[in-house]
Amino acid sequence: GKGEYDHFMLKEIHEQPVSLAQTIEGRTDPENGRITLDELDPGVFDGIESVQLIACGTSYHAALYGSLALNRAGVRARALLANEYSVATPPIDEETLVIAVSQSGETADTLNALRLANAEGAKTLALTNVVGSTAARVADETLFIRAGPEIGVAATKTFSSQAVMLALLAHRIGADVCDTRPTDPDSLVFGLDRMPDAIDDLITSSDAESIARQYDGSQSYFFIGRGLGFPVALEGALKFKEITYNHAEGFASGELKHGPLALVTPDTPLFAVFTGVEDEKTLKNAEEAQTRGAPIVAVCPAGHRAVDIADAHLEIPETDPTLAGLFANVQLQLVSYHAARLLDRPIDKPRNLAKSVTVE
Numbered sequence: 001g002k003g004e005y006d007h008f009m010l011k012e013i014h015e016q017p018v019s020l021a022q023t024i025e026g027r028t029d030p031e032n033g034r035i036t037l038d039e040l041d042p043g044v045f046d047g048i049e050s051v052q053l054i055a056c057g058t059s060y061h062a063a064l065y066g067s068l069a070l071n072r073a074g075v076r077a078r079a080l081l082a083n084e085y086s087v088a089t090p091p092i093d094e095e096t097l098v099i100a101v102s103q104s105g106e107t108a109d110t111l112n113a114l115r116l117a118n119a120e121g122a123k124t125l126a127l128t129n130v131v132g133s134t135a136a137r138v139a140d141e142t143l144f145i146r147a148g149p150e151i152g153v154a155a156t157k158t159f160s161s162q163a164v165m166l167a168l169l170a171h172r173i174g175a176d177v178c179d180t181r182p183t184d185p186d187s188l189v190f191g192l193d194r195m196p197d198a199i200d201d202l203i204t205s206s207d208a209e210s211i212a213r214q215y216d217g218s219q220s221y222f223f224i225g226r227g228l229g230f231p232v233a234l235e236g237a238l239k240f241k242e243i244t245y246n247h248a249e250g251f252a253s254g255e256l257k258h259g260p261l262a263l264v265t266p267d268t269p270l271f272a273v274f275t276g277v278e279d280e281k282t283l284k285n286a287e288e289a290q291t292r293g294a295p296i297v298a299v300c301p302a303g304h305r306a307v308d309i310a311d312a313h314l315e316i317p318e319t320d321p322t323l324a325g326l327f328a329n330v331q332l333q334l335v336s337y338h339a340a341r342l343l344d345r346p347i348d349k350p351r352n353l354a355k356s357v358t359v360e
């Protein structure tokens with residue numbers, strides 16, 4: 001049941017320290033700063049030249065996050081919407097690893113894309129939360145995110161676990177298929193080790209509720225981020241629209257000036273995600289919106305330059321750049337939750353939506 005919480009979504013947001021600890025458990029070696037992932041046989045990625053990640057909705061945002069993490073690890077990778085895969089199929093062969101990212105493992109669009117990849121001779125891997133799901137049975141390899149059951153229709157803890165799992169996998173694939181090891185997992189493993197406690201602290205001290213109250217009744221809500229902050233901006237907006245029924249959109253920070261800026265008014269709060277990479281540019285983009293009257297909510301560490309400029313602040317800890325966006329995402333989950341609550345929405349069962357979409 002929901003226990004002390006009014007909604008499963010809030011319970012599942014609060015469960016993240018535990019669900020992430022489960023995701024990471026036994027897959028890293030914090031003492032030696034190593035990623036182990038021993039459940040995957042040595043040589044499992046031999047001959048892989050490129051990676052395609054296929055998914056829908058929130059899982060697609062995790063896939064996008066994963067594709068960027070893979071690129072940082074020196075691996076050719078791209079994320080694709082599973083529902084576009086059959087009409088816009090990129091070249092696939094035996095040297096392609098196709099990773100299906102699906103919480104339920106039952107999403108029809110994702111399963112169709114996975115079957116297509118199998119038929120084309122790709123090596124396939126399912127990243128799922130559900131043991132015995134169709135995706136787990138259809139793919140060559142499976143990794144379970146071990147986030148525990150998720151009841152709220154809006155995915156929260158499973159997104160965090162998918163992203164962390166993909167960050168781990170990116171290092172493993174990078175180490176296996178690249179001659180050189182472009183990134184050192186030390187700071188990631190260190191950050192992951194501290195992540196459960198740090199998320200606990202973040203949730204306890206979050207100002208998300210007062211910020212949701214402050215901007216209640218706005219016309220639209222915008223979310224921006226760059227690099228690994230971009231999928232977080234997309235996810236922030238998806239969660240917000242899904243449970244508040246308000247218009248929300250996520251953009252790559254640098255895209256704001258290429259069109260969306262026309263929509264910016266004092267009635268469109270803008271949440272800016274800072275991950276520690278090219279933050280100066282993101283700050284400049286946010287200031288362009290602020291000049292047009294939009295209130296800026298900076299999602300960044302305390303003491304960050306953006307805090308002085310922004311109208312409101314959601315704090316994240318100083319951490320590895322790969323993880324910063326995931327902390328920001330937890331703050332945005334809380335904003336969406338509290339905004340929906342003020343509007344008295346059926347948070348765990350938004351209208352017209354189902355937990356798993358088994359039709360095309």
Ligand code: F6R
Nearest residue numbers: 057058059102103104107154155
């Ligand atoms: C949004 C949400 C959906 C799912 C999507 C894919 O909060 O939950 O966008 O992410 O329907 O579902 P899975 O991951 O089960 O394939």
